Amino acid sequence: LRRQEIPVEKMIDGILEGNKTMLSKAITLLESSNPDHFAKANAVVEKCLAQPNQSIRIGITGVPGVGKSSFIEVLGKTLTGLGKKVAVLAVDPTSSLSKGSILGDKTRMQTLAKDADAFIRPSPSGESLGGVARKTRESIILCEAAGFDVILVETVGVGQSETVVHSMVDFFLLLKLSGAGDELQGIKRGIMEMADAIAINKADGHNLQKAKLAETEFTRALHLYPPKENGWIPKVLRCSAMENTGIVEIWDMIQEFAGQSTQNGHFGKNRKTQNKNWFLQTVDEEMKQFFHRKKSFKSQRDSLLKDIESNKISPFYAAKTLLASLTQELK
Ligand code: GDP
Known part of the structure; x- marks a missing residue:
């Protein structure tokens, strides 16, 4: 891929023509952890979804x-x-x-x-x-x-x-x-x-x-x-x-x-339910990751963990405290 970047349009055309090499390359993009590849793969997926x-x-x-x-x-x-x-x-x-x-x-x-x-x-x-x-x-x-x-x-x-x-x-x-x-x-x-x-x-x-x-x-x-x-x-x-x-x-x-x-009608209904569930699960997952990536998260969490260990704070109150402080930063 690095040697020869295939334009998104060409990839999509290839896939729609049933070209297995293009399909393979698109899946490789999808699997890549490179953010550029991710964006490209997403463009391909979007086009394919509409088929x-x-x-x-x-x-x-x-x-x-x-x-x-x-x-x-x-x-x-x-x-x-x-x-x-x-x-x-x-x-x-x-x-x-x-x-x-x-x-x-x-x-x-x-x-x-x-x-x-x-x-x-x-x-x-x-x-x-x-x-x-x-x-x-x-x-x-x-x-x-x-x-x-x-x-x-x-x-x-x-x-x-x-x-x-x-x-x-x-x-x-x-x-x-x-x-x-x-x-x-x-x-x-x-x-x-x-x-x-x-x-x-x-x-x-x-x-x-x-x-x-x-x-x-x-x-x-x-x-x-x-x-x-x-x-x-x-x-x-x-x-x-x-x-x-x-x-x-x-x-x-x-x-x-x-x-x-x-x-x-259950065939289509099931696919729609699956799509909605995937969306909701992904949002949940990404929200979690978003907070975990915040710099202040780990330090606050670790200090609250210590307080819990020494029985200074209730676990539920600690959770609320941490989230309140993280969401405060977003405002
Ligand atoms: P997998 O690990 O579930 O993918 O199983 P495999 O397809 O690799 O098969 C495991 C073993 O069972 C192999 O030695 C196959 O030859 C054998 N095997 C698979 N299907 C059958 C079958 O229908 N009858 C018999 N007798 N053996 C089978």
């Missing part, structure tokens, strides 16, 4: 080894075979620490990576979950403007990353393995609630029987959750990324979801 799109955004989660990349590869190839353009993005907050637990190395999804109708981008790295999330979310907008109509967002589910991915997609798919009758153990409650579907992967060979049992058990468990506001009843399916079975059925189900929620 109408018929995309579906699908979040995919599951523990390492469940078969996410194998699944995405097979699903992706199935979709490009149907004439779709597929983008694969990732939210992996650990990637900065562990050199990437997902999508980090190029050996994954090799077949899909070579497909002209697919675009694969690893998780942005070196950032907090919030930063990674923002960048991935804006990358979705750019991919859609470039004509990608199925956006797959992968996450390993470290910390809050599932919640964050859930808040940027239309459909949330949880991949599971069948165990020995203990399927429901060790599953985070919140994830069951977020899932629009659970796919029991590796339902092949001598695993098939266990997978059928898991399917029954998960179906029963899902019934215990309150119905979703959009009227969708979460489904449980079996699949095998290795044998390519059950994959088309999963896509059919997602299309059924899209049809149903478009018809009852």
